[in-house]
Amino acid sequence: MESDFVGQLIRQLPRDRRLEVPPGDDAAVLRPTPNSRPVITVDLLTEGVDFLLQGHEGTAGFPPAATPAQVGKKAVAVSLSDLAAMAAVPEAVVVAVALPRHGGRVIADELTAGVMAMTDAYGVTLAGGDTNSWDGPLVISVTALGSVAAGHAWRRDRAQTGDLIVVTGPVGGSLLGRHLNVEPRCREAVAIARQFTVHAAIDISDGLALDLSRLTAASDVGGVIDLKAVPVHPDAERLAALQPATGKTPLEHALGDGEDFELLLAMPAAEAIRLVATPPSELVAGSSMRPAIIGEIVAEPGLEGKATDGSKHPLAAKGFDHAFE
Amino acid sequence: MESDFVGQLIRQLPRDRRLEVPPGDDAAVLRPTPNSRPVITVDLLTEGVDFLLQGHEGTAGFPPAATPAQVGKKAVAVSLSDLAAMAAVPEAVVVAVALPRHGGRVIADELTAGVMAMTDAYGVTLAGGDTNSWDGPLVISVTALGSVAAGHAWRRDRAQTGDLIVVTGPVGGSLLGRHLNVEPRCREAVAIARQFTVHAAIDISDGLALDLSRLTAASDVGGVIDLKAVPVHPDAERLAALQPATGKTPLEHALGDGEDFELLLAMPAAEAIRLVATPPSELVAGSSMRPAIIGEIVAEPGLEGKATDGSKHPLAAKGFDHAFE
Numbered sequence: 001m002e003s004d005f006v007g008q009l010i011r012q013l014p015r016d017r018r019l020e021v022p023p024g025d026d027a028a029v030l031r032p033t034p035n036s037r038p039v040i041t042v043d044l045l046t047e048g049v050d051f052l053l054q055g056h057e058g059t060a061g062f063p064p065a066a067t068p069a070q071v072g073k074k075a076v077a078v079s080l081s082d083l084a085a086m087a088a089v090p091e092a093v094v095v096a097v098a099l100p101r102h103g104g105r106v107i108a109d110e111l112t113a114g115v116m117a118m119t120d121a122y123g124v125t126l127a128g129g130d131t132n133s134w135d136g137p138l139v140i141s142v143t144a145l146g147s148v149a150a151g152h153a154w155r156r157d158r159a160q161t162g163d164l165i166v167v168t169g170p171v172g173g174s175l176l177g178r179h180l181n182v183e184p185r186c187r188e189a190v191a192i193a194r195q196f197t198v199h200a201a202i203d204i205s206d207g208l209a210l211d212l213s214r215l216t217a218a219s220d221v222g223g224v225i226d227l228k229a230v231p232v233h234p235d236a237e238r239l240a241a242l243q244p245a246t247g248k249t250p251l252e253h254a255l256g257d258g259e260d261f262e263l264l265l266a267m268p269a270a271e272a273i274r275l276v277a278t279p280p281s282e283l284v285a286g287s288s289m290r291p292a293i294i295g296e297i298v299a300e301p302g303l304e305g306k307a308t309d310g311s312k313h314p315l316a317a318k319g320f321d322h323a324f325e
Numbered sequence: 326m327e328s329d330f331v332g333q334l335i336r337q338l339p340r341d342r343r344l345e346v347p348p349g350d351d352a353a354v355l356r357p358t359p360n361s362r363p364v365i366t367v368d369l370l371t372e373g374v375d376f377l378l379q380g381h382e383g384t385a386g387f388p389p390a391a392t393p394a395q396v397g398k399k400a401v402a403v404s405l406s407d408l409a410a411m412a413a414v415p416e417a418v419v420v421a422v423a424l425p426r427h428g429g430r431v432i433a434d435e436l437t438a439g440v441m442a443m444t445d446a447y448g449v450t451l452a453g454g455d456t457n458s459w460d461g462p463l464v465i466s467v468t469a470l471g472s473v474a475a476g477h478a479w480r481r482d483r484a485q486t487g488d489l490i491v492v493t494g495p496v497g498g499s500l501l502g503r504h505l506n507v508e509p510r511c512r513e514a515v516a517i518a519r520q521f522t523v524h525a526a527i528d529i530s531d532g533l534a535l536d537l538s539r540l541t542a543a544s545d546v547g548g549v550i551d552l553k554a555v556p557v558h559p560d561a562e563r564l565a566a567l568q569p570a571t572g573k574t575p576l577e578h579a580l581g582d583g584e585d586f587e588l589l590l591a592m593p594a595a596e597a598i599r600l601v602a603t604p605p606s607e608l609v610a611g612s613s614m615r616p617a618i619i620g621e622i623v624a625e626p627g628l629e630g631k632a633t634d635g636s637k638h639p640l641a642a643k644g645f646d647h648a649f650e
Contacts, residue, residue, distance in 0.1 A: 020362055021478050024543070026410035026528060027366035027471070029478045037345055038363055040452055041352035042468055044421035046459045085351035096369035096466045127365055130466075134371045141421045141455075141466035143367055146352070153346050153354045203351060218349070 016125045028127040030092060036147035039088040043078045047137035063175040068107045070180040071140060072114025077182035079144035080122055081261045084185045085203040087154040087193035088146030093119060094128040098139040122186055154201035159219035159266035163199050163297040166265040166272050169290050171208050172236025172254030179259035189263060191283040196275050200266040207258035213303050213317035215264060224304045225295035225315060230254050266297050341450045353452040355417060361472035364413040368403045372462035388500040393432045395505040396465060397439025402507035404469035405447055406586045409510045410528040412479040412518035413471030418444060419453040423464040447511055479526035484544035484591035488524050488622040491590040491597050494615045496533050497561025497579030504584035514588060516608040521600055525591040532583035538628050538642035540589060549629045550620035550640060555579050591622050
């Protein structure tokens with residue numbers, strides 16, 4: 001069942017040599033990278049939870065509302081970030097949307113433009129789509145397909161005691177707008193994987209502490225974060241100042257906000273030190289990556305924060321929780 | 326961002342040898358079938374459009390409401406049917422859901438059971454999931470990944486003048502309940518592809534006439550359907566009797582209802598004749614397939630129906646339309 005609108009747009013694209021059968025048929029047939037493994041991931045974003053659509057936001061003005069194009073870009077970015085966390089080269093995406101029946105055509109146009117801006121920027125094939133209309137809010141699901149050499153995918157369950165923990169850039173306060181302009185670390189991940197030893201990796205979607213706790217739990221280890229080493233994004237400072245009633249410090253925003261889509265890497269100490277000493281532009285031309293060592297992997301399970309006085313305290317693995325009843 | 330509930334369930338599954346990195350990481354890494362091409366397709370189903378959920382149906386009692394398990398099964402079946410239409414062997418699915426916040430846990434349990442019943446039945450790996458909760462209706466998106474030998478995928482744009490048109494079983498009236506118990510023709514498609522020449526194929530999701538018109542339009546040909554040869558399902562007779570006010574005949578239901586998920590094949594005449602003469606159980610043990618020749622491909626674009634008196638009339642390519650404004 002290849003309906004439709006996105007499908008029609010895709011068929012107008014120049015033929016991609018990575019496609020043996022292009023979109024518009026019941027399914028797309030890809031030409032895989034030789035000697036590689038397919039890597040697959042899916043993320044679904046819903047209006048009201050993952051984004052507010054312009055014209056439908058609340059009166060608070062925060063978080064900022066998204067244009068349909070930003071929603072399309074973000075949906076692709078979030079799935080590509082999962083591929084980055086596996087050190088996989090992104091190859092293709094397929095996109096499924098449920099559009100509000102009224103106004104859906106305009107939303108579809110802009111959304112598709114956003115999707116294509118992202119697939120263009122990351123050299124990814126838009127391999128298919130399914131467009132639906134309904135009387136509900138906007139929903140978009142992006143499945144990303146990447147490739148990685150056999151045995152070379154970064155996993156989250158291979159961190160080792162003594163590894164240093166690296167974050168690829170400053171975090172916190174992304175809801176002020178960065179969450180709508182996500183730049184997944186795809187090229188950086190592939191470049192790091194080629195030149196450095198990485199034991200485990202995860203991307204920060206739900207919050208540094210929460211995502212790090214997932215990595216350490218999967219690896220049966222723990223982590224100690226050197227709190228003064230955490231690169232706090234200026235947006236975390238701004239958000240703390242904007243919302244004094246929450247009582248959250250900039251550091252707490254950095255540890256808990258999520259939607260940063262930087263990578264957390266557990267690396268042998270010498271490799272981590274070598275990575276932060278390497279100019280990012282030597283790895284990827286024009287990269288905005290600013291890797292920092294923020295702590296170490298320890299044998300004792302759980303997460304601890306180390307204060308400036310050297311004292312350690314348990315760190316709550318807070319972050320965005322996909323709760324339901 | 327691999328959250329959650331479906332993820333947790335998946336991690337309890339026995340390890341599938343086709344997975345190098347199992348679900349639960351940021352993405353799954355597959356071991357591809359050697360010398361094959363990946364085939365990818367996505368479908369998204371929304372409550373209220375593609376199904377009514379039990380307890381939330383209208384008062385009419387028609388179409389019948391679905392259990393969450395049936396929704397899960399159907400969502401997988403619809404995507405697998407797209408792979409069947411490419412003659413691809415189904416390998417893996419990833420599933421993304423948006424669950425109503427209230428009652429979502431129960432729905433998630435049953436939905437996942439339905440998804441797994443289908444992946445078990447079709448020998449497919451459940452390679453990942455993304456579970457979301459929101460204040461909206463149920464949405465489920467299934468991406469299916471299959472494999473096919475290079476150059477061997479069935480396309481919809483290669484039908485040739487003189488081909489006979491085969492449908493793999495009786496059609497119409499599926500909304501009486503068959504639409505919730507879809508059996509995609511995956512095994513049949515792969516078996517037919519091995520033993521017969523097929524020029525073009527599509528699955529019937531939106532209606533025989535509409536989907537056939539897509540195949541003929543993509544192939545720059547036309548089709549003439551021998552109306553008395555169309556295998557009308559008993560459900561089409563029942564539905565016509567149940568809804569006399571629509572004025573639709575059983576044949577019109579057969580041509581327009583959709584949700585049949587039988588395949589339409591354009592085959593060289595001798596091959597089509599050989600296929601319908603072959604007992605389906607010789608192709609696939611236990612198959613319910615009942616292929617029938619229903620017409621032929623002609624050079625003149627458009628669809629025509631041939632009546633019993635031999636007269637031909639244009640056939641409207643009616644079916645389910647994914648309209649929005």
